[in-house]
Amino acid sequence: MTRISTKDFRNLPIGKWNVTTFREYLKHVHEGRYGIPYVTRSYTMEGRMLKMSLAEYNQVVLKRFIDACFADYKPTREYPGLNYALMYSYIRGRLLPRVLDELCREEARLQRQVEVTQVSTEEIIDYL
Template sequence: MTTYDSKPVAKWNTRDFQAYLKAEHERLYGVPYVPFRGYQAEAGMLGHWVGTKRKPGEYGPEITKRFIDLCFAQYRPTAEWPGISFGFMQTYMGRNLQRAVAEIRAEEAAQQRREQQAEIGDDFY
């Protein structure tokens, strides 16, 4: 069975994201992951962002993963809130979505410039 760590992020589905959230959460915070309103509700939220077999997502897997990673990097656990969930990230850390989109778009533009440069070749200049 393929899992999130054996395929590119672009191919991740909601199950891959839930497995990633669980593994990263336990690695970073040392406590079990608890999904926002349960796994089924969280799968619906992730499906809206990432997409499903039937419907494309609003942001896609790359932006969603970058958003999650930014949230994990910024979150500081407390005694009352020792961990976070995707629902918490969406609700209270939504500002990271703009940053994730901007970073991904900048990387894509840089890649496109590199490809154009390679097409043209150095002898043009």
């Protein structure tokens, strides 16, 4: 069995993503979206922010938040790119609640589907 590198976000299951994986993901998405290299003021500070976010939420929430930030951000001449420090400091208060709400709604919808499926299965067994 080959071991997948934590830098390989494409092949590593989201549940195993860590700070290194998220940094690689940020670099990849940033360069693909804006066509310029990913730059941050301090990788150490940004790493702490990512680690705190992972501890408070989980990988799915963090990835959705990052994706929402990239989708929402409009580059300017003065700020042609985006980094996690900016997302965490200035965008989190506006977009993270929306991401959390969407995930809660999805989870509730899935739970309802499971309950309907279980009820239907039980009804079929009772019928037989």
